[in-house]
Amino acid sequence: MFLALSEMRRAKVRFGLLAGAVGLLVFLILFQQALLTGLVNQFIGALKNQSADVLVFNAQARKNLEGSIILPDQAAAIAAVEGVDVAAPLGEGTFTVLAGGEETDAVIFGYELGGPGAPTTLIEGRLPEVGGEAVASSRNAADGFDIGDTVTVVPNPGGTATTFTVVGLAREINYSVSPTLFTDFAGFETARRAVNPDATQVLPSVMAVRVVAGADPAEVADAITAAVEGTEGLTRQQAVDESPGVASVRQSFSVILLLFYLVVPLVTGLFFLIVTFQKAGALTLLRAIGSPAGPLVRSLLIQVVAVVLSGAVLATGLFWLASLGGGGGLGITVEPMPVITTTLVVLVLALLTSFAAVRRVLRIDPIAATTGAGVQV
Amino acid sequence: MSSSNPSDSSAPSGAAVLATAPALRLDGIRKVYGTGENAIVAVDHASLTVGGGEIVALLGPSGSGKTTLLSIAGGLLAATEGTVVVGGEDISGHSPRELTEFRRSKVGFVFQSVNLVPFLTAEENLLVVSELAGARGAARKQARTRAKELLAELGLSHRAGNLPAQLSGGERQRVAIGRALFNSPALVLFDEPTSALDTKIGEQVMELIQAEMRSRGTASVIVTHDTRMTHYADRTVRIVDGVLGLADAAGDVSGDH
Numbered sequence: 070m071f072l073a074l075s076e077m078r079r080a081k082v083r084f085g086l087l088a089g090a091v092g093l094l095v096f097l098i099l100f101q102q103a104l105l106t107g108l109v110n111q112f113i114g115a116l117k118n119q120s121a122d123v124l125v126f127n128a129q130a131r132k133n134l135e136g137s138i139i140l141p142d143q144a145a146a147i148a149a150v151e152g153v154d155v156a157a158p159l160g161e162g163t164f165t166v167l168a169g170g171e172e173t174d175a176v177i178f179g180y181e182l183g184g185p186g187a188p189t190t191l192i193e194g195r196l197p198e199v200g201g202e203a204v205a206s207s208r209n210a211a212d213g214f215d216i217g218d219t220v221t222v223v224p225n226p227g228g229t230a231t232t233f234t235v236v237g238l239a240r241e242i243n244y245s246v247s248p249t250l251f252t253d254f255a256g257f258e259t260a261r262r263a264v265n266p267d268a269t270q271v272l273p274s275v276m277a278v279r280v281v282a283g284a285d286p287a288e289v290a291d292a293i294t295a296a297v298e299g300t301e302g303l304t305r306q307q308a309v310d311e312s313p314g315v316a317s318v319r320q321s322f323s324v325i326l327l328l329f330y331l332v333v334p335l336v337t338g339l340f341f342l343i344v345t346f347q348k349a350g351a352l353t354l355l356r357a358i359g360s361p362a363g364p365l366v367r368s369l370l371i372q373v374v375a376v377v378l379s380g381a382v383l384a385t386g387l388f389w390l391a392s393l394g395g396g397g398g399l400g401i402t403v404e405p406m407p408v409i410t411t412t413l414v415v416l417v418l419a420l421l422t423s424f425a426a427v428r429r430v431l432r433i434d435p436i437a438a439t440t441g442a443g444v445q446v
Numbered sequence: 447m448s449s450s451n452p453s454d455s456s457a458p459s460g461a462a463v464l465a466t467a468p469a470l471r472l473d474g475i476r477k478v479y480g481t482g483e484n485a486i487v488a489v490d491h492a493s494l495t496v497g498g499g500e501i502v503a504l505l506g507p508s509g510s511g512k513t514t515l516l517s518i519a520g521g522l523l524a525a526t527e528g529t530v531v532v533g534g535e536d537i538s539g540h541s542p543r544e545l546t547e548f549r550r551s552k553v554g555f556v557f558q559s560v561n562l563v564p565f566l567t568a569e570e571n572l573l574v575v576s577e578l579a580g581a582r583g584a585a586r587k588q589a590r591t592r593a594k595e596l597l598a599e600l601g602l603s604h605r606a607g608n609l610p611a612q613l614s615g616g617e618r619q620r621v622a623i624g625r626a627l628f629n630s631p632a633l634v635l636f637d638e639p640t641s642a643l644d645t646k647i648g649e650q651v652m653e654l655i656q657a658e659m660r661s662r663g664t665a666s667v668i669v670t671h672d673t674r675m676t677h678y679a680d681r682t683v684r685i686v687d688g689v690l691g692l693a694d695a696a697g698d699v700s701g702d703h
Binding site: 079080348353356361436439 | 513516522523543546547548549550551555558560562563564570574575577578579637
């Protein structure tokens with residue numbers, strides 16, 4: 070500790086610059102991760118944060134909510150599959166609505182009140198209890214979707230305008246990066262008929278399934294797929310992960326993140342390797358006057374930890390500043406777990422890449438102190 | 447004062463020195479690098495005894511094996527053959543770990559070039575010895591007191607907070623001497639302590655070494671190639687091609703190992 074801290078105290082600029090570089094790179098990792106989470110939540114937060122254990126799509130829809138409908142006989146068959154406790158309709162559609170005095174596009178989900186498919190991240194107000202009430206995405210509260218606001222579906226010619234009153238706000242329930250409302254299925258039907266007055270029947274997009282207590286949702290989903298022709302059962306997580314577009318977005322971000330996760334420890338490892346070369350004379354002297362290799366290695370590792378943690382603190386600060394701006398409307402927020410996890414991963418990788426420097430320290434031969442020609446490391 | 451008629455490089459010259467236990471005893475030391483036809487004998491059956499408080503100058507040209515012998519005496523290098531006893535401790539069979547501990551606690555070093563840790567102040571360069579030994583609490587406090595005392599004795603109190611780069615060459619060597627004396631070792635080994643200094647500063651450093659060693663009764667071996675520095679020693683031993691002998695005032699070898 071004595072050696073490590075003394076050196077860092079006397080070389081503030083050098084170590085400060087490294088901590089700054091690590092901080093910027095960790096900030097980029099945190100920001101990219103948050104951006105990915107924000108994007109996913111904006112695209113399919115509604116699927117992620119609803120209460121159904123299993124969502125059953127039309128098999129031809131290829132896991133795309135917009136292209137899926139469930140026929141009545143399929144709905145009945147799904148309800149009869151073993152392991153299904155409740156199977157309820159869940160409708161989804163994009164509508165032009167009047168909110169806050171302006172026309173805008175909004176996604177409306179219709180679920181059976183009290184059944185599966187209800188939003189799970191309510192942060193203010195309450196869930197709808199009667200027809201005409203809705204929970205809105207909290208991100209859009211200021212755009213005419215706040216509690217007490219009314220949102221009117223703009224009808225097509227021949228249709229009848231239908232209005233919802235926002236009674237609750239839920240976090241991360243957007244769909245397709247649009248303001249999103251969760252209302253009862255009857256309300257969803259009304260909205261459909263407002264834009265398509267000639268519709269004879271409004272079918273659910275998917276079936277929202279709650280499995281019986283103790284049942285494995287994945288097994289139930291597979292059982293539904295096998296038992297009900299033309300359907301594809303997915304767990305909630307599968308529906309999120311396999312949603313069209315999301316997987317490729319995740320893959321692209323993963324490549325970028327992987328590069329960052331490699332660069333940070335490599336930069337740290339190289340820095341400490343160079344520093345070890347530069348102070349080889351001092352290290353040799355210390356070995357010659359009786360320092361075991363252990364304290365010198367410990368000193369090096371303490372510096373690695375100090376640099377990475379300082380960088381992480383800087384990164385967290387920058388991340389917090391960035392979150393104040395909202396990350397371009399993607400709702401980037403500072404959450405402790407991603408920060409802690411990222412810091413730990415970077416720290417472990419940095420310690421691993423410092424192995425080369427550690428090896429150099431261990432290879433120092435104290436006899437080199439007598440040569441005056443530097444150190445054989 | 448150089449010894450004029452020594453007949454045995456193993457024997458200290460002064461009666462007072464002989465009366466005390468030897469600080470260093472090298473017996474039949476041989477150091478060979480390589481094997482077979484490529485073998486190079488750096489030190490050849492060297493024997494030397496340094497009495498407690500005695501100052502011995504080890505004189506020899508470049509490549510004569512004097513630094514190798516010094517390194518063996520200080521536990522930096524293992525001899526191929528022979529026995530090394532420092533302060534009564536036979537280190538000949540010591541493991542690398544034991545030698546590290548020995549170097550930290552029983553012997554002091556002043557090297558030719560790199561002598562101080564550049565990112566530590568003068569005081570910290572002394573304290574590093576106790577820090578390496580894991581000093582905590584009261585021991586750490588005592589170490590600080592001792593470091594301040596040593597720096598004061600060496601006339602460096604006002605430089606305690608300076609980094610090596612802020613010190614003159616002479617001051618750096620004085621700090622190095624302080625570090626070598628920090629643990630009150632039985633033996634201090636100097637490897638060309640004045641080679642990087644001009645004559646005047648070199649003589650001042652040698653006077654300081656002589657005074658400090660004498661006042662503490664600490665034995666020392668000073669490796670040098672400069673005959674002008676030998677008169678600060680009680681005895682001068684010459685080494686040529688790894689063979690140790692005694693030298694007269696002119697540095698000529700007068701006896702075999």
